[in-house]
Amino acid sequence: xxxxxxxxxxxxxTEAVTNSQHDLHLLPRELPHxxxxxxxxxxxxxxxxxxxxxDYFGNRATHLVLAVAHTTLTVxxxxxxxxxxxxxxxxxxxxxxxxxxxxxxxRHSDLHAQEMSFPSPFIVPWDxxxxxxxxxxxxxxxxxxxxxxxxxxxxxxxxxxxRATTIATPxxxxxxxxxxxxxxxxxxxxxxxxxxxxxxxxxxxYLVTSPPPxxxxxxxxxxxxxxxxxxSPRFGFVDLDPTNNSIVGDRHVTLAIGRDFxxxxxxxGVILGGGRHELYVAVDVVPSEG
Numbered sequence: 340x341x342x343x344x345x346x347x348x349x350x351x352x353t354e355a356v357t358n359s360q361h362d363l364h365l366l367p368r369e370l371p372h373x374x375x376x377x378x379x380x381x382x383x384x385x386x387x388x389x390x391x392x393x394d395y396f397g398n399r400a401t402h403l404v405l406a407v408a409h410t411t412l413t414v415x416x417x418x419x420x421x422x423x424x425x426x427x428x429x430x431x432x433x434x435x436x437x438x439x440x441x442x443x444x445x446r447h448s449d450l451h452a453q454e455m456s457f458p459s460p461f462i463v464p465w466d467x468x469x470x471x472x473x474x475x476x477x478x479x480x481x482x483x484x485x486x487x488x489x490x491x492x493x494x495x496x497x498x499x500x501x502r503a504t505t506i507a508t509p510x511x512x513x514x515x516x517x518x519x520x521x522x523x524x525x526x527x528x529x530x531x532x533x534x535x536x537x538x539x540x541x542x543x544x545y546l547v548t549s550p551p552p553x554x555x556x557x558x559x560x561x562x563x564x565x566x567x568x569x570x571s572p573r574f575g576f577v578d579l580d581p582t583n584n585s586i587v588g589d590r591h592v593t594l595a596i597g598r599d600f601x602x603x604x605x606x607x608g609v610i611l612g613g614g615r616h617e618l619y620v621a622v623d624v625v626p627s628e629g
Contacts, residue, residue: 340589341376341421341627344545346563347620348606350412354614357408361608363401364543364595365416366391372425373593378418384409396602398595403608414606419627424589425578430483433573439482440536442572452570456538459598461510462526464534468514472531482537486569486579487586489531493524494584506600521582522565522600528581529567529599538570540596542578543603545624547590562622563605566591592624 346365367375380401382389388404405412442448443456458464475489496517503518510526513519519527525541532539546564566587568576578587595603 340547341419342545342547342592343623343625343627344416344418344420344592345621345623346416346605347622348414349619351617351619352410352412352613353616354612355408355410356405356412356610356613358612359403359405359412359608359610361403361405361606362604363403363414363416363606364394364398364603365414365605366399366401367418367420367544367592367594368398368596370593372423372589374421376419376421378416381413381415381417383411383413394602396595396597398597398603400595408612420592422589422592425587428483428574428577428586430487431481433481433483433571435479436476436482436485436535436537437478439538439570439572443536443538443570449570449572452538452576455540455570455598456533456536457598458533460601461599462530462533462541463510464530465511468530469534471514472534476535482569482571483574483577486532486577490528490579490581490584493528493581497524497527499524499582524581525565525567526599528579532567532569539567540570540576541599541603542566542568542593543595543597543600543605544591544593545622546580546583547592547624547626563594563620564591565600568596 366378369375384407386403387406390402392400394400443453476485498518500518501520504513504523510530513523513527529539543565566578566580568578570576580587597603
């Protein structure tokens with residue numbers, strides 16, 4: 340599948356910002372199943388510095404410096420990507436989860452996978468969470484089979500509620516309220532897996548949405564999405580979407596990968612001045628021909 344993506348972010352400030360610096364993760368990365376055909380940024384006011392680099396995790400990161408006074412900042416990221424359907428998985432054919440934990444712990448194991456098994460700023464597992472996770476991983480159960488069982492339980496036990504949390508809501512509170520949004524569910528499932536010594540990473544991107552039958556497609560109603568990928572020595576990193584209780588397919592577009600949301604924030608920065616601000620975000624992901 341090919342998709343045309345437009346992601347607009349606009350800040351309005353009550354007072355002038357005299358100087359600011361920002362880091363962006365708004366350009367899709369290249370992956371074995373994903374090809375970025377074109378991409379670009381339209382930024383107003385025009386920055387004095389706009390530099391793209393590969394960050395520590397291999398994501399496309401852009402650094403901006405705005406040295407002119409402004410009361411609005413608009414960043415429009417436009418991309419065209421091609422996403423392939425991942426290879427079919429046989430969850431029961433994976434190795435036992437305990438063997439995966441042992442593999443990750445070995446000194447000469449995959450260092451990236453090893454790194455993704457440790458706590459991170461947004462994800463610090465605790466004993467009650469491990470107790471919640473254990474029923475999905477009885478002794479000898481294949482890793483991916485256990486992950487799917489855990490994902491199904493999260494779907495049954497938690498409710499999607501856009502008003503229940505913010506990015507500042509602690510994971511303990513998400514767990515106790517049993518409510519949250521996609522980034523909460525991604526963080527929560529990662530924490531569950533890490534509590535057992537497994538390796539899982541946070542993925543930011545987009546999910547292609549479709550209108551109800553017979554209804555026109557609305558502009559600007561798509562949104563950023565988040566899911567996770569779990570490391571299997573046999574299959575590599577396998578992407579799972581706990582919000583939708585599904586294995587990730589060709590309707591998911593990956594922007595960036597990290598330990599948690601803090602590593603892949605779409606736009607963050609430091610400003611001088613500005614007063615209060617209003618934020619507007621609109622995302623469109625449209626199937627593209629040719």
